[in-house]
Amino acid sequence: MTSHSSTAVPSPFKQPKAVWAVAFACVVSFMGIGLVDPILPVIAEDLQATPSQVSLLFTSYLVVTAVAMLFTGFISSRIGAKKTLIAGLVIVVVFAALAGSSDTVDQIVGFRAGWGVGNALFIATSLAVIVASASGGFAGAIILYEAALGLGIAVGPLIGGLLGEVSWKGPFYGVSALMAVALIATVVLVEPTPKPEQKTSLVAPLLALRHRGLLTLSLTALCYNWAFFTVLGYTPYPMELGAIELGFVFFGWGLLVAFFSVVGAPRLQARFGIARTLYANLAVFGVLVLLIGLFVEQRTVLIAAVVATGVVIGINNTVTTQAVMTISPVERPIASAAYGFVRFIGGGLAPFFAGKLVERFDMHMPFYVAAVALVLGIGILATAHRALNAAEAAQAEDLEQVPAPGPVDRVVAQPASLPPAATDRVLVAAVDSTDRAGDVVAAAGRLAQRYGRTVHVVHAQETAVTPEAAVDTETVAAAEALVSQHLAALAQEGVPAVGHVLLHAQGHGGAGRMVAEYANAVDARALVIGPPTAGGLPALLEESASQELWRHARTSIVVVNHQPEPELVG
Numbered sequence: 282m283t284s285h286s287s288t289a290v291p292s293p294f295k296q297p298k299a300v301w302a303v304a305f306a307c308v309v310s311f312m313g314i315g316l317v318d319p320i321l322p323v324i325a326e327d328l329q330a331t332p333s334q335v336s337l338l339f340t341s342y343l344v345v346t347a348v349a350m351l352f353t354g355f356i357s358s359r360i361g362a363k364k365t366l367i368a369g370l371v372i373v374v375v376f377a378a379l380a381g382s383s384d385t386v387d388q389i390v391g392f393r394a395g396w397g398v399g400n401a402l403f404i405a406t407s408l409a410v411i412v413a414s415a416s417g418g419f420a421g422a423i424i425l426y427e428a429a430l431g432l433g434i435a436v437g438p439l440i441g442g443l444l445g446e447v448s449w450k451g452p453f454y455g456v457s458a459l460m461a462v463a464l465i466a467t468v469v470l471v472e473p474t475p476k477p478e479q480k481t482s483l484v485a486p487l488l489a490l491r492h493r494g495l496l497t498l499s500l501t502a503l504c505y506n507w508a509f510f511t512v513l514g515y516t517p518y519p520m521e522l523g524a525i526e527l528g529f530v531f532f533g534w535g536l537l538v539a540f541f542s543v544v545g546a547p548r549l550q551a552r553f554g555i556a557r558t559l560y561a562n563l564a565v566f567g568v569l570v571l572l573i574g575l576f577v578e579q580r581t582v583l584i585a586a587v588v589a590t591g592v593v594i595g596i597n598n599t600v601t602t603q604a605v606m607t608i609s610p611v612e613r614p615i616a617s618a619a620y621g622f623v624r625f626i627g628g629g630l631a632p633f634f635a636g637k638l639v640e641r642f643d644m645h646m647p648f649y650v651a652a653v654a655l656v657l658g659i660g661i662l663a664t665a666h667r668a669l670n671a672a673e674a675a676q677a678e679d680l681e682q683v684p685a686p687g688p689v690d691r692v693v694a695q696p697a698s699l700p701p702a703a704t705d706r707v708l709v710a711a712v713d714s715t716d717r718a719g720d721v722v723a724a725a726g727r728l729a730q731r732y733g734r735t736v737h738v739v740h741a742q743e744t745a746v747t748p749e750a751a752v753d754t755e756t757v758a759a760a761e762a763l764v765s766q767h768l769a770a771l772a773q774e775g776v777p778a779v780g781h782v783l784l785h786a787q788g789h790g791g792a793g794r795m796v797a798e799y800a801n802a803v804d805a806r807a808l809v810i811g812p813p814t815a816g817g818l819p820a821l822l823e824e825s826a827s828q829e830l831w832r833h834a835r836t837s838i839v840v841v842n843h844q845p846e847p848e849l850v851g
Contacts, residue, residue: 299414306463311433319442319527333636343629345397350621353405354481370464372399381453431539442528486619494608497665503627504658508651514632537591546599566593567655574648736778741792793829
């Protein structure tokens with residue numbers, strides 16, 4: 282986790298062709314979120330439909346996506362991630378083309394529902410396939426995935442506006458054609474992925490919702506998505522703009538969503554914590570939605586407020602997903618499916634009810650209801666405040682202790698559960714899967730022999746969490762095997778050592794913090810790491826492990842460079 286193979290950070294854009302193929306498909310898939318926005322009024326006019334009828338394009342797509350999320354783990358664990366990904370792409374290609382060939386709103390609504398099935402299969406497996414196909418570590422692949430997500434959200438409305446200026450059918454045919462290209466590239470370039478050792482139960486996501494914290498956050502997300510898709514699904518009508526003008530408005534909105542999802546949210550969360558960031562963000566979103574409701578007939582204010590919601594939507598997408606993965610006791614893919622099921626239900630129903638509220642009352646009412654939904658979301662979130670803080674503070678989880686022969690114990694446990702003897706005169710060696718980890722362990726071994734210390738070999742199992750998905754980048758068994766390998770090397774040198782795997786570190790920054798807190802908890806005399814990484818794009822988008830180690834550790838840090846002896850630097 283925390284040692285690095287060199288002082289240079291590999292470019293996130295130096296990836297195999299397979300990663301690029303799936304990343305391209307991600308761009309097209311995420312375009313679908315805002316693609317239809319600019320053409321909603323055109324469809325309503327051409328097909329003589331009411332806004333509530335046209336809003337069913339969102340409802341059918343998102344509600345079916347929600348339900349399908351419950352089945353994605355069951356399917357992918359039986360046929361493998363690549364086949365699941367291909368199945369999703371095929372479904373999107375077919376149903377997007379059929380939507381473009383439709384003559385009535387009801388036909389489009391039905392084909393959008395089929396599109397939602399493909400979208401669910403794709404979302405559930407694209408991140409896992411990218412991580413599995415990446416070379417040189419997964420950090421760059423995650424950056425690429427998030428960049429694809431942001432690009433798709435941003436350009437979707439713009440493409441929809443440009444093609445919709447010609448015909449409302451254009452965006453549907455465009456997505457189908459682009460997804461067909463992505464499908465061919467995926468079939469040709471992506472290697473088959475092995476099936477998981479354990480098959481996911483069909484009811485696993487529903488059973489996961491029995492956990493109060495996960496259910497509470499999912500319901501909070503439902504309220505948030507109600508407001509999100511009220512804004513996305515209904516504001517194009519009172520703006521009274523052409524397709525291309527609407528495309529540019531929501532392009533600006535999408536740029537803010539993308540930037541604050543990828544860059545802004547992690548920094549705010551690191552500074553203020555998950556709970557405070559969510560409370561403040563939901564409150565600001567509520568104010569913006571209320572402004573939209575009050576000034577819905579004043580185009581300039583309406584457009585400015587809608588574009589501004591991109592900031593809070595981007596922050597909320599990322600921070601809420603992080604919160605779900607922090608508080609959830611189940612495997613990340615299962616938690617992601619359960620959370621997606623609940624939140625997409627809210628997003629799907631909101632545009633339809635917005636149209637009905639306008640027909641029954643006026644244009645202001647849907648946004649007043651959305652503002653109330655956000656207040657309700659804050660209230661729901663408050664019921665899990667203590668659990669959320671506790672989960673956020675947790676740095677490791679207990680696993681079974683496995684004894685090993687000789688002076689070596691293979692232990693995976695929380696610092697608090699270590700026997701007193703194991704916490705006395707400790708050196709912590711932080712390791713990852715790179716070749717330099719062996720240098721770190723060897724240096725720690727030499728220091729232990731010289732000063733009579735016990736080495737704790739510590740590895741953080743990293744989790745990739747994005748605004749749309751989450752996946753553990755290595756299995757617990759692989760993490761234990763990595764630590765055991767280093768323990769065996771120390772045993773050959775007669776160095777007393779124990780090993781620890783810290784679970785579900787959220788990215789490099791989270792891994793660095795976890796290892797630092799572990800070293801603090803065991804009162805380590807020194808923390809041995811590899812050389813810090815350089816800056817660049819990865820440093821901009823993700824806190825590095827080295828930075829977080831230096832920020833949080835309260836012990837001496839020994840940096841292992843190319844010198845034959847480690848260098849004491851702090």
